Amino acid sequence: MNTLRLTIDQARRIIIRSQMLHARGGGVREVASQLAGIQYDPNPVIHLNQYMVLWNRIPGFAVEDLDREAYRSRSVVEAFTFRRNTFFVPTDEFAIYRKAAESIVRWGASDRIKDQDARDSVQACKAEDRLRDVLSGAQSFTRNELWDSLGVMDIWRERRQRTDPVFPAFNRMLRRGEIIVTGRRRGTFREPEYALKTEVLPGPWPNSDMPEFEARCWVISRVLRSYGVTNVSHIRQITGFKSVEIKDCVEALGSKGEVRRVAIDGMRGDYWTLPECLSGMETEPDRAVLSLLPPMDNLVRDRNWLLWHFGYTFQFEYFRKKQMKWQLSALLGADFLGYIDCKMDRTRNRLIVKTREILTEDAAIHRMIDDGIGRLARFHGTTDVVTS
Numbered sequence: 001m002n003t004l005r006l007t008i009d010q011a012r013r014i015i016i017r018s019q020m021l022h023a024r025g026g027g028v029r030e031v032a033s034q035l036a037g038i039q040y041d042p043n044p045v046i047h048l049n050q051y052m053v054l055w056n057r058i059p060g061f062a063v064e065d066l067d068r069e070a071y072r073s074r075s076v077v078e079a080f081t082f083r084r085n086t087f088f089v090p091t092d093e094f095a096i097y098r099k100a101a102e103s104i105v106r107w108g109a110s111d112r113i114k115d116q117d118a119r120d121s122v123q124a125c126k127a128e129d130r131l132r133d134v135l136s137g138a139q140s141f142t143r144n145e146l147w148d149s150l151g152v153m154d155i156w157r158e159r160r161q162r163t164d165p166v167f168p169a170f171n172r173m174l175r176r177g178e179i180i181v182t183g184r185r186r187g188t189f190r191e192p193e194y195a196l197k198t199e200v201l202p203g204p205w206p207n208s209d210m211p212e213f214e215a216r217c218w219v220i221s222r223v224l225r226s227y228g229v230t231n232v233s234h235i236r237q238i239t240g241f242k243s244v245e246i247k248d249c250v251e252a253l254g255s256k257g258e259v260r261r262v263a264i265d266g267m268r269g270d271y272w273t274l275p276e277c278l279s280g281m282e283t284e285p286d287r288a289v290l291s292l293l294p295p296m297d298n299l300v301r302d303r304n305w306l307l308w309h310f311g312y313t314f315q316f317e318y319f320r321k322k323q324m325k326w327q328l329s330a331l332l333g334a335d336f337l338g339y340i341d342c343k344m345d346r347t348r349n350r351l352i353v354k355t356r357e358i359l360t361e362d363a364a365i366h367r368m369i370d371d372g373i374g375r376l377a378r379f380h381g382t383t384d385v386v387t388s
Contacts, residue, residue: 018228
């Protein structure tokens with residue numbers, strides 16, 4: 001397999017285009033498919049991560065647009081795909097992600113092992129039947145409503161979940177797509193509602209008969225398409241697949257001419273790309289619109305990879321209770337300008353800018369930052385912006 005040499009600037013252009021941050025457009029399902037999923041995150045410092053990811057890529061995006069696609073038309077669905085995280089993926093791709101991810105170890109064992117153990121346990125099977133009985137019908141439940149209906153609320157409140165098999169049964173059924181999120185309540189934390197998949201999406205999941213190796217290769221190809229050009233360690237960090245699994249899939253894809261080996265000037269090791277991604281390597285990214293990327297955005301969530309490829313990173317402490325920063329990384333074209341740290345004061349309906357760490361004194365750049373903050377405020381339904 002011939003190796004294509006790229007400059008770091010060419011690689012950055014490919015990445016930005018593949019991440020849909022060059023020519024913005026498309027709909028929710030298109031973005032979720034292109035990015036190999038949009039990570040759900042419950043932190044409500046500003047709008048939740050999934051909404052911010054889409055706002056940065058779809059002109060005129062509103063929160064209701066994702067809610068409509070996920071919970072009414074159901075063109076996308078929430079799924080446990082990579083590592084321990086929930087992502088929004090296209091409904092017709094759910095089963096492929098599910099099959100590919102069955103071997104990923106999370107919470108002590110893979111989903112495949114947990115499902116096998118449950119099938120061999122009478123107690124576990126009865127717990128799943130209890131859940132099916134309660135969830136049968138059109139009604140959706142929050143977790144608390146479900147626990148109350150099952151008579152296990154006291155156990156839940158006392159954090160004694162291991163004493164009743166219904167709790168792990170719920171998690172198994174949720175991960176394999178037998179129970180799905182059908183909506184989210186209004187409020188800061190958008191509490192999820194659950195129902196049996198068959199009650200809202202009759203029939204089997206599309207593509208549910210795809211073999212595991214084929215599904216894993218498909219997902220790895222999707223991740224490559226999402227980033228345009230990357231390496232095995234980055235794919236491992238994003239997905240949770242083992243390096244040997246990724247290499248086997250890359251080799252299989254390469255034998256069919258579906259991926260190409262790449263070397264990037266100044267970077268060590270092999271990189272990989274899809275032939276379709278190379279068309280953007282000479283096109284400068286659009287510098288007319290500033291992106292403000294949240295910490296869990298697909299482009300920036302692996303901060304080591306970000307540093308190596310863009311010469312920019314940030315420190316992030318998710319579980320810090322006081323003075324936690326929620327950096328929105330400012331991207332213009334293929335250049336990171338620094339970040340702003342802000343939060344939404346929902347009681348007073350105002351956006352508070354706590355920190356503004358921009359790595360240039362250029363007045364035109366700072367005007368674009370001001371404009372970006374204004375757009376962010378309007379996305380949150382306010383024009384009141386204050387600096388703390």
